[in-house]
Amino acid sequence: MTTDPSQLQLTADGRLKHFLTTEGLSKALLTEILDTADSFISTQERAVKKVPLLRGKTVVNLFFENSTRTRSTFELAATRLSADILNLDIQRSATAKGETLMDTLWNLEAMYSDMFVVRHADSGAAHFIAEQVTPNVAIINAGDGRHAHPTQAMLDMLTIRRHKQQIEGQIVAIVGDILHSRVARSQIHALLALGAAEVRVVGPATLLPKDIESLGAKAYYDLNLALRDCDVVIMLRLQKERMQNALLPSESEFFKLYGLTTDKLALAKPDAIVMHPGPINRGVEIESAVADGPQSVILNQVSYGIAVRMAVMAMAMSGQQASQQEALHSTEAAE
Amino acid sequence: MTTDPSQLQLTADGRLKHFLTTEGLSKALLTEILDTADSFISTQERAVKKVPLLRGKTVVNLFFENSTRTRSTFELAATRLSADILNLDIQRSATAKGETLMDTLWNLEAMYSDMFVVRHADSGAAHFIAEQVTPNVAIINAGDGRHAHPTQAMLDMLTIRRHKQQIEGQIVAIVGDILHSRVARSQIHALLALGAAEVRVVGPATLLPKDIESLGAKAYYDLNLALRDCDVVIMLRLQKERMQNALLPSESEFFKLYGLTTDKLALAKPDAIVMHPGPINRGVEIESAVADGPQSVILNQVSYGIAVRMAVMAMAMSGQQASQQEALHSTEAAE
């Protein structure tokens, strides 16, 4: 009954109609996202930052898990596409009055909503909604459990492409709490599809899932070894709020072994770039001298994040509409 | 001192300038609301769902009683009329700092607000504001105590008209907690004004107010009897949050006697439609097989709800402005 997400998110002719995961997407499609995002960086540098691509469309922010930062970036992206936005405080909504989640979603669909931006603590939530609940609403995954965070991964790809010219051939290290990171999974899929030479995942044994190498990454327990010859160093946020106890000795112990310092960064290539999805914990994952230093592109990631979200929203809306038009025509032809 | 609400909400030449209640409104005016709403259903089915009728107007959502669902539908309606919306969290506002409610409203009026959408736990609150506090702001009643919920009633009328062609001649049963229902009162007034053949109110004696027949409805204690020959069955939500104890034996007992099941629905006309204002309590007021079945028009109600709210907002704003222009001219003429 469950469809492969890479299929579910595409129209019959291979265009995006949802954006659920980077897994299974072709290099061509991922590149189209990056190219579209590039064009939106230019529009945001103009005096009037808006384009009318989603004018008159209704985008609903469905954040089951609170994240002011991510919600704000989606809200700004939708605004700059001229969409109308409904921020739904799901904790105070009808679901709280005993209505089922599916009824809530069907109601929102009946209000002529065009797109749901979904963040949920359960892996697979966005996929489930796109497949089982409201397949005619474009679903954008803004993070589901430990599974995926595809817009974050794509803004990271855009950052690498803009600062290293291309993704092909790069050696990339992803450092920290891989176990709880939906970002890392989405990054690995995208990096390999886009031709990265090598993806290294680095962390203590307790935070490195056994099966991670099956995705095509290489596991390292020693940061110093992992940094050798790296072009790109991606530091992850310690997901303290999602961490069960005893997985981590202490923050200062973690920093000593896996925190990025100027000294350690010197082991990577001299022109290596340093990334972090934010919000950063200074002195835990990363030293301030590195976070604010010349090799850091952390704030550039934030800027590119809006452009990437604009890109996937515009592409998914366009694909979703084409798909609905087609369904309408084939129904009419059959009658 | 208190004006008849049906007069208060109309201009000198009989146009809507507030929307407080369906009581006392003429068949012609109620029909005008439905016709206007019909036109907004079409605009919402277009690629760009917006019309510029309220461009540059400020609509303030004043929800003294929390209701995410209803607030969202008004917010979407205002957005699709191109209004600017201010959502006021009244619990955190200046009223909390010791300011009187009237001062808060006068302040909002002084900010050049054009319309207040008011929801309040006290019967008569919207009426009081329209008459005593801010008569030059168009007031839309989004539910006041047990008194009225006129936009809900009008979306129900639109649903009946679109699915049964006309309201004239229909036999309508309203089932459940009539006592606490502002919706039922507003429905009875609108149904009778629009020519329904018979309105039946159905529920246990504890939830059927003694005076309900004075409105023109017929009381039934037996659902099976009440459903006979019905064209339209409207199930109400059990207002558990507003219910004092001991009015209800138990939810399962209630469902056994008054819950709508496939078997019971078979007692109504074969083409009867089933409605519910939502959010629904599955297995309490209604069986899932009925709620999701072919005779249910529950999700259509939600869609029509946006169109009806657009209609009364556009009509009231237009009437309010005409009324202010006229007052201005008569003042000038008198000088």
Place this chain on the structure above:
Amino acid sequence: MTTDPSQLQLTADGRLKHFLTTEGLSKALLTEILDTADSFISTQERAVKKVPLLRGKTVVNLFFENSTRTRSTFELAATRLSADILNLDIQRSATAKGETLMDTLWNLEAMYSDMFVVRHADSGAAHFIAEQVTPNVAIINAGDGRHAHPTQAMLDMLTIRRHKQQIEGQIVAIVGDILHSRVARSQIHALLALGAAEVRVVGPATLLPKDIESLGAKAYYDLNLALRDCDVVIMLRLQKERMQNALLPSESEFFKLYGLTTDKLALAKPDAIVMHPGPINRGVEIESAVADGPQSVILNQVSYGIAVRMAVMAMAMSGQQASQQEALHSTEAAE
């Protein structure tokens, strides 16, 4: 290292690029703000209240201290300039996840924000942000600690000018809790720069700071004496939430000595106007007969407040952009 705020908020050629304080601003610039605000009063009285001056700009409401009233007026002002607004609930944001405040602000800047409206419990917060954190974002001070509340002061100036024709030559009394009032400080600077004949500050010794006369105001402990020959009486709000204990005997005692009544108001000039920044505490600072009486212009203040905020936002945005263009050109010329 710290720049004089009056310099910091101006471009090289003396135009506004932030709005942090009225202190140190020239009569010409203050008058330009009032003239610009006057023009926005007219636009708000039109059927469509909006002008496209900030179209495509992103304004972020950064309220570290909650104030629904003030936030609403800034939100309406930005909306009527056609800006896009992001309301950041700073208590729930990334700062709460351990991110530093500076990282939060840098992130917002990286999202191509154009303007921050800042309210903060610490004196100097807006100044610090404008100087040290995000100098290329236009900062509007919406109240910082006990220091300044310059938009409130300017709306008071506009009120005086519109109701007394000019500020030059007026005798103004500011009455109540001067000690905790950022409003009073901003008013004194603006009044003296704009040519008021005399500014009297009136209150109990415990609420009159010793150094207030150094600003150019005259201290009075007796309200009856202070009101003699006054053209303008400004009542301040008792900042109960900011007051340490023992500064105030009791509210009724305060009202007896410093509350404005019809009798006391008769001591001022017969055409004196009465002002209050709101929200008012009826029967504490002011008697209802005065607040609602013919000499009160309290609700006019609210109306002018939107226009003044539109004026400083439009002027600061324009100056900020000119300043950035210039910096760009001089960098290019140097290369």
